Amino acid sequence: MAAIVILETILFALALMVQRTSSWSVSCSNPNSACYGQLQSCPAKCAQWCEVDCTTCNVQCACDKPGAVCQDPRFIGGDGVMFYFHGEKDKDFCIVSDPALHINAHFIGKRGSGMKRDFTWVQSLGILFSSHQLYIGAQTVASWDNNVDALSLSFDGQPVILPPRIGATHHISEAGVEITRVQGKNAVTIEVKGSMKLEAHVVPITKQESRVHKYEITSENCFAHLDINFQFFNLSSDVNGVLGQTYVPGYKTRVKVGVPMPILGGDQNYVASSLFETDCTVSKFGAASSGIIRPASPLSCKSSDSGRGFLCRR
Structure with missing residues (x-):
């Protein structure tokens, strides 16, 4: 076998x-x-x-790269350490929580035969800053077609429509938000001026992935989800969340580095009651900040020789 x-x-x-x-x-x-x-x-x-x-x-x-949230979901922290956080399907988890910025992720997934946990993927993000709410998500798709846009966007509850061409941009000047297509369909960058920038791609679970990882994906749902890379500006030293905590100066990872699948537990600390709620246990949104983390020189990361982690240098 x-x-x-x-x-x-x-x-x-x-x-x-x-x-x-x-x-x-x-x-x-x-x-x-x-x-x-x-x-x-x-x-x-x-x-x-x-x-x-x-x-x-x-x-x-x-x-x-640091700031990545991809696949099942596989994180690369601000410290350059790779880890997995499986969470639970059909639930929301706070992945970044700071006094001025809060990001929840909605997980979709399924449980394979004989499994004790769910296979999960990030289907959408709920981003809160100031008094605004920004949504980006992957639509439910049966069979994947690169020519069909499966990306959904909204700002303060109103849909954001972008023409299907590279470089198409939507500005929300009063909120300092810029959304730009990096492909004709299914990929955008979102920047909140002075706070964060992300690039997100809607991707499916392919037949090959399903077979190799035993996801047991059927023709009824290809589990389209988001692969994301974040950049953050001016996070505070109080930042928390699955990903956010890894940007705190001096952060010591709790995962076992060097094993094939280092897993971050403590799911209940990060679960939120819905996508735009800030009620996770580790929430910092709206609290007074005790300090600002200034942008550092970028990390350069590459796979280690063992293939079981990443080596990062500034």
Whole structure:
């Protein structure tokens, strides 16, 4: 059985490599960079998307960078440490909670045969700042079609409509919000001026992924979900949440580093009663801040030689 699983994993990796060879390319969008506009191929190991670091001109897997929340869900903390937080399907968890910013994630999922826990993925985010509410989510989709936009956006309860073209932008000037498509469909960046920026892609569970990981996905629902990478500006030293706590100076991770699947527990500390509620146990939203974490020089992370973690340097 173990040999069969290993063989399936190898075949899945080869399938991804064939799928992404030559046709999957990215470029730097900063006109001041030496590599501006130059197409570079994404590594086959990248889960769903990659990007060019305009400073170093190196291609990076976005899901391997600090601030990533991808897959089942797999986090890369602000400290560069990779961990999993499974949560529970059909529940909401606060992943960042700070006096001026609060982000909840809604988990979808299913329980496979013989499993004691749910397979889970992040379906949507509820972002609160000032008196505003910003929503981004993946629509329920039976069979995946790259030509269909499965992304939903709203601001203070009103739908945000973006034309399906790269670079299409929606400004909400009174709130300092800018939403921009980075692909024609299913991928955007969202920036809240002075607070945060994220890039989110709606992605499905593929047949290969389902087979290798035994997700048992059927033709009724491909479990479209979000893969996300966050950047934060001016977080306080009181920040908490599944991801947020990893940005506190001197944070000591509670996960067992070096194991194949380091898991962060304590689910009940992070559960919220709904997507826009700030009632998780570790909530800091609206509280007085005891200090501001100024943006630090970016971390450069890469897979360790063992393949069981990441090495990060500033």
